[in-house]
Every structure is written in C-alpha cells, then in structure tokens.
Amino acid sequence: MSIMLPLHDITNPKCAECDLLLKSKSRFRDLADLLPQIVFELDENLNFTFFNWNAIEITGYAYDEQSQTAHGIFNIIRESDREQVKHFFTSLQQDIASGQIECGIVTHDGREIPAIIYASPIIGEKCIAGIHGVIVDISEKIRLEKALELTNQKLNMMNSVTRHDVMNNITGVLGLCDMLAATTTDAHAKGLATEIRGQVLRIKEQILFTKDYQSVGVKAPQWQSLCHDIRHAASTIGGDTVQVKLPESDAEIYADSFFGRVFYNLIDNSHRHGGAVRNISVETEVIPNGNLVIRYRDDGTGIPLDEKQKIFEQGYGKNTGFGLFFIREVLGITGLTIRETGIPGSGVLFEITVPKAAWRVKESSLIDQ
The missing domain is CATH 1.20.5 (Single alpha-helices involved in coiled-coils or other helix-helix interfaces)
Structure with missing residues (x-):
C-alpha cells in the first residue's frame, strides 16, 4: 500500500526571493553610480558600508582607503567640521529624522570642497542600522x-x-x-x-x-532672535511712557537682514499714529500646521476697517506710507506674511505668519520680562 501526499517545492521561492534582492541591490548601485553626487551608507559606528563611484572620483581616495579607514566618513570631512557633523549624525539617529548640514569635504590632494550633506537614518527591524545620504558639491552655488x-x-x-x-x-x-x-x-x-x-x-x-x-534682499537671509530685535527696536525709538512686553519664550526667525526694522516701524507707527499708546505687547503662538504666528498689539486708537488693506500700499496714509509697505516687502522675502486684524478703537493687532520652515525654538529661550 502506498500513500501519495502533495509536496510543495520551497526551494524555488527562496531562490527567487534571493534573486530579487540581488537584482534590487544591483539596481541601487547602478543608479547611485549614475548620480553626480556622493551617495553613501554608514553603519551604526559611522563607518562606510557603501559609497558610489563618484565618491572616489570627487575625493580622489581609492576604494580601499575609503572603506578601511579608521575614521569612517570623517576621513573626508574638514577637521574643523567633524565635531559638528558627528553631532548631526547622532541627532538623526536619536530623532529618527532626516536633515542637512553644510561642511567642507577634503580630497586626497588636500583641496577643500564646500558641500551639503543630506542624510537620514537607516531603520532596521529593531534598531537604527546606520545612516544613508547624499553629499552635494555647492562650489558653483x-x-x-x-x-x-x-x-x-x-x-x-x-x-x-x-x-x-x-x-x-x-x-x-x-x-x-x-x-x-x-x-x-x-x-x-x-x-x-x-x-x-x-x-x-x-x-x-x-x-x-x-x-x-535697495538693500532689501541683497544679503542672504539669516536666523535672527525675535526678542533681541524687539528689544533693540524699542530701545532705539525710546519713550519711557510706553511699556513693551516681549514674548514669554524666544524664537529664531529666518528672514532678511532688515527683519529688525519690521518692529522698529511697528513701534514707531504706534508712537506716531496710535494716540495715547501706553502698552505694546508681542506674543507668539504655534498653530496646528506648524506655522508660528507673531501678534503685535498696542492700546491705541486702532485702524478703521476700510483702511486695513490700504495701509500696506506704497504711498498710502500719513507721511509717505512707506513704513508698512516696507515691512511687507521685507517679510515676503522668506515667505512671511502680515495682516492687521485689530478692532477699530481698541488698538492695532498685526499678525505675522512665519512658515514652519522659517522659524525654530531658540535654545535657552525663557525670556526675563
């Protein structure tokens, strides 16, 4: 008596899976070699596990020099930037987030290439397995x-x-x-x-x-302390009869170098046109989409409803009208917007909206009022 049982060949699927994996790796390497930038992967100790052909072409290091160096990726990072880049990679692994950092790349013959590293963590089954990213030469930029x-x-x-x-x-x-x-x-x-x-x-x-x-937008935007700019504007204008209240915590705003003039002009307008202004306050709020709203208030006469849009036009209003027009132009360079939403007779309320990418919390940001 014989018994026939259905058997399934499990070898072929496994081979097919391995074959697909090998083909996938091969396609990745072929694609990486086509890119003009340096493409790399690092293990958890920040040693190279992969880099494309352009890493050799750009840096001038042989494959063995790159893969076997005791310094890992730091072998090609400018010495003065190494600690900062190490902190950057550590932050990526801890926060499980992507990011970018500018640094100098040092070639085999000692040349320095300004570059930006774009990187993110490699997420394994149970832990962070390393870092992968791209290094872009920004010399032409x-x-x-x-x-x-x-x-x-x-x-x-x-x-x-x-x-x-x-x-x-x-x-x-x-x-x-x-x-x-x-x-x-x-x-x-x-x-x-x-x-x-x-x-x-x-x-x-x-x-x-x-x-x-003529100077607006000429210099590159930079990160600026919100509270520092408000303090400086208030002290420049003076006026002992007006109290200026700062936000409870500071933030850094990515804006044109004239960003401080925004608050100078707002405070100056309160002095000139607000009547008997005694109190000015600046508050901040992070709204659900991640944007930051900066609210500037005073206790003056406010702005009539039919003038809330016109006040930002060039040449409108008392004096030349350039103040608020200038403010809007300065803010617009990095995508910030401004509007006036106060109740007439109850003081002005200017709301400046800062995009999520254009602000960050300043370290040690608790402000002494």
Missing part, C-alpha cells in the same frame, strides 16, 4: 552667490552716488523756493513757492526710502 553679491555692491554704489547728487539738487531747489518766498510780495507767487517746496520734500522722502529699499 557659492561662486554664483559671490558674483551676485559683487554685482549688487556695484549697483548699490552707483545708486548711492546718483542719490547723493539728486539730494544735492533737491537741497538747491528748496533753497531757491525759500529765497523766492522771502523776496516776492506777490501772494500768488508765495503760494506757488510753498506748493513747489511741498512737492520737492515728497520727492526727497521717496529718494530717502530708496536708500533702505
């Missing part, structure tokens, strides 16, 4: 930035010379207006001289505005 900076310097110099000449001519015209008004007895001529003087003064204000406006 830096060269273009320097060329742009030099061009802007030349343009600003030309603008400064032209503006100086125009201001000299304006001073001359104002002097002639005063002489005409002082020497004529004709009432109509005196009136015309006064009108001409007023028009020339408006031109002068516009020329002075271009001095600041």
Whole structure:
C-alpha cells in the first residue's frame, strides 16, 4: 500500500526571493553610480558600508582607503567640521529624522570642497542600522552667490552716488523756493513757492526710502532672535511712557537682514499714529500646521476697517506710507506674511505668519520680562 501526499517545492521561492534582492541591490548601485553626487551608507559606528563611484572620483581616495579607514566618513570631512557633523549624525539617529548640514569635504590632494550633506537614518527591524545620504558639491552655488553679491555692491554704489547728487539738487531747489518766498510780495507767487517746496520734500522722502529699499534682499537671509530685535527696536525709538512686553519664550526667525526694522516701524507707527499708546505687547503662538504666528498689539486708537488693506500700499496714509509697505516687502522675502486684524478703537493687532520652515525654538529661550 502506498500513500501519495502533495509536496510543495520551497526551494524555488527562496531562490527567487534571493534573486530579487540581488537584482534590487544591483539596481541601487547602478543608479547611485549614475548620480553626480556622493551617495553613501554608514553603519551604526559611522563607518562606510557603501559609497558610489563618484565618491572616489570627487575625493580622489581609492576604494580601499575609503572603506578601511579608521575614521569612517570623517576621513573626508574638514577637521574643523567633524565635531559638528558627528553631532548631526547622532541627532538623526536619536530623532529618527532626516536633515542637512553644510561642511567642507577634503580630497586626497588636500583641496577643500564646500558641500551639503543630506542624510537620514537607516531603520532596521529593531534598531537604527546606520545612516544613508547624499553629499552635494555647492562650489558653483557659492561662486554664483559671490558674483551676485559683487554685482549688487556695484549697483548699490552707483545708486548711492546718483542719490547723493539728486539730494544735492533737491537741497538747491528748496533753497531757491525759500529765497523766492522771502523776496516776492506777490501772494500768488508765495503760494506757488510753498506748493513747489511741498512737492520737492515728497520727492526727497521717496529718494530717502530708496536708500533702505535697495538693500532689501541683497544679503542672504539669516536666523535672527525675535526678542533681541524687539528689544533693540524699542530701545532705539525710546519713550519711557510706553511699556513693551516681549514674548514669554524666544524664537529664531529666518528672514532678511532688515527683519529688525519690521518692529522698529511697528513701534514707531504706534508712537506716531496710535494716540495715547501706553502698552505694546508681542506674543507668539504655534498653530496646528506648524506655522508660528507673531501678534503685535498696542492700546491705541486702532485702524478703521476700510483702511486695513490700504495701509500696506506704497504711498498710502500719513507721511509717505512707506513704513508698512516696507515691512511687507521685507517679510515676503522668506515667505512671511502680515495682516492687521485689530478692532477699530481698541488698538492695532498685526499678525505675522512665519512658515514652519522659517522659524525654530531658540535654545535657552525663557525670556526675563
């Protein structure tokens, strides 16, 4: 008597699975070798487990030198940057997050290449198995930035010379207006001289505005302390009768170098147009989408409903109207927006919205009021 049982060949599926894995690794390596950047993988001790052909081409190190070095990836990192990069990799492993960092790459012949490392942790079954990422050469980017900076310097110099000449001519015209008004007895001529003087003064204000406006966006944005900028603006304007309350915790804002002028202009506007302003406060709130909202309030007269949009237009309002227009332009460079949402008669409320990527909590950010 014989018994026939159905049997399943389990060898072929396993072989097929291994074959797929090998093909997947091969495709990854082929793709990595096509990329012009350095592609790498590190183990948990930050030693190389993989790097593409361009790592050899760019750094000049032979494969054995790279793979067997006791320093791991730090063999190609500029010595002054090594501690910072090590902290960066450690943070990625602890936070299980991706990130980027600028550093210098040192080639076999001693050349330094400015670069950005984009990296994220390799997540294993039970733990972080290492780091993988891409190193991008930013030499051309830096060269273009320097060329742009030099061009802007030349343009600003030309603008400064032209503006100086125009201001000299304006001073001359104002002097002639005063002489005409002082020497004529004709009432109509005196009136015309006064009108001409007023028009020339408006031109002068516009020329002075271009001095600041030409510098907006020229320098690269930078991280700036919110509370420091508010303090500096308040101390510059002065006024012992007005109390300025800072946020409970500080934040760093990624903005144009003129970011501090935003609060200077807001505080100045409260002094000039808010009536009997006694209190100014700045508060911050993180909203659900991760953006930061900065709220500037005063206890002045506020802004009428029909003027809430117009106040940001160039040339609108009392004086030249450049203050709030200038603020909006400065903030817009890094994607920040501003609006006025206060209740007329109850003071102004300016809300500045900072995108999630353009703000961060400042270390030791508890503020002494």
